[in-house]
Amino acid sequence: MKKLVFTGGHHTSALEVAIALQKEDWQIIWFGHRHSLWGDSSDSAEYREVTAAGFKFCNLYAGKFYRTYNPLKLILIPVGFLQSLLLLLLHRPDGIVSFGGYLAVPTVISGWLLGIPSITHEQTVVAGLANKLISYFVKKIAVSWPESIRYYPKDKTIVTGLPIRPEIITASKSQTRNLIYITGGKNGSHVINKAVFSALPKLLKKYQVIHQTGFRDIKIARSIKHANYETFDYDSAKAINSIKEAAVVISRAGAHITYELGVLSKRCVLIPIPWVSHNEQLKNAQALSSQAIILPQNLLSPSTLVSSIKSALALHPVPLNLPLDGTKNLLQLIKEQFT
Template identity: 40%
Template sequence: MKKTIVITGTHLTPALAIIEELKKSSSPKWEIYYLGRRYTMEGKKNQSPESLLLPQKKIKFINIPAGRLQRRFTVWTIPSLLKIPLGFIASLYHLNKIKPDVICSFGGYVSVPVMAAGKILSIPSLTHEQTTVVGLANRINGYFADLVAITFPQSKKFFPASKTIVTGNPLRPEIFQKDNNLYQFSQKKPQIYITGGSQGAQIINKAVWSILPQLTKKYNLIHQCGANDYPKLIKKYQKLPKKIKDSYFLVDYIRPKSIGWALDSDLIIGRSGANTVLEIAALGKPAILIPLPKTSQNEQFFNALYLTNHGGGVIIEQKNLSEKKLLKTIDHIFANFEKYQAKAKRLKKEIKLDASSRIVNKLQKLAQ
């Protein structure tokens, strides 16, 4: 038996986990399409991770020219608004052509026209919410969806109770695979993984580079700097003294097959998107979280609180971030490492590890 599914949304990490779970199924066999965005931001030609990674996994990726409501007025605000009907028309066209048995959404502006078109075409659908604070896109999707899967019970209040279920957050199986090393450090030191996500975080990169000599004296660093800063930083890296290079690995983006190696570090420093926080929690790792300000309803700050309220990490708000503050916080965590590690491991026991199979089971029932 064969079934067809369309996956959509801007949150790629849980989508990848669901794709891997779907591929395991022998009955039904799934034909998978992904309707998403080709570029990450208006006015820039940085390709989205989904447009790059999914074709490598032999998933049919289709660009949807969706628009969105921007939080502040820019030169791209009006062109983005004009794309909203275009995204809906494109979604109708592709869904009518593909004729999927079910749609699975992971939120974000690109998912809204797909979910709306699916409702008009009477295609059953499920949308998943990763965070405790629900954004506008998934609030709208909750109206169109037949089922709403949520990570945290406190998100129930945003959706109709009759169609809302708590599943947890799908976790990529790659985060538990630690043997695909990209680099071998020459000295045994505590290891830190620093990430600003696929696009990077310029302010984090700047702080790290300001204290690089001090950090590399005591720690080995894996630094995922993102696509935007990489061309500039790799030139600076090539001029570094050998003693710093030996303890510092710079990379633009870590592919899924090696992410488990990076996450197996002693300490993780990064933003606090829902998937990042939940993966850190599932691995039982201490973390320093620097929430991205001005996210929808300050969701990254509340995501970070989930980890730090359990004692497994520290929040540094971006307005308070400095190289001195970052270095002091890193040294503090390693000076009290056993305490932070023990609390992180206690939180690990609360994470649902079977979210992917739960969601796929619901998708199979919707597709019948």
């Protein structure tokens, strides 16, 4: 039985691949973060979903360089390297599969020092800071978007597409005409939620709204009683159904949601996180130019949100023909490199 360590910042894609490998009797050990935010005691969506799938989860206390000024967080950088080294010595995997993010850096480099081979997968349109760094230490780099190839060594890089949930691939193109789905990611976005709460009196006159808030604002959302308003913290099945049925999706512009919206040719209003590395969310949003209204966070308000939805409904999406077999392609690459 082959044993692999999975790690990285985009666990939704990684989980699709890990589950497929598990069915073929590969052993997967997950290096991740149990808590999403500094000082937060709540279990992250990553921890909940990975452990629910039956994988061993190792909580990695790693720090990151990018825009980190807290000395306590900076101390976690060497801690993460030491912990990764010890965990890899303990488990002795045959290989490491990275999905980018700051947790991948100590894991991949520690693996390289121990002679454990790695591959990494890039989800975003541009090169993430972590993936750019570990590209020197991995055997292969898989990318989701064809335009991402230029950021990495050509002899190492292959376009696989993004592993996405099968329910998205088989989704019907039908939608509910006046349904708006609002999401801020699995943990929600307080900035988006605040604008939505203020805009609801206008929105609910014209639209049916499904609002995924994350855990921080769910109490406020549940206090709103209206026939056209439905809310939930986070639920993968509800999220998928809402994305499929919505006429317009309001979201951040993370790698996974952007790719899924592109596959579905779904009209959307995208509010990129402005402080992410290399402005990658803005670049993700720009890849959906025919189907997305980009609303910068500094211009977000109840009125701009309402007007952006109206503008999005008038768009005519052009299909992007993105690869739909990302999981299959990445599985093939893993087997080629680790068997």
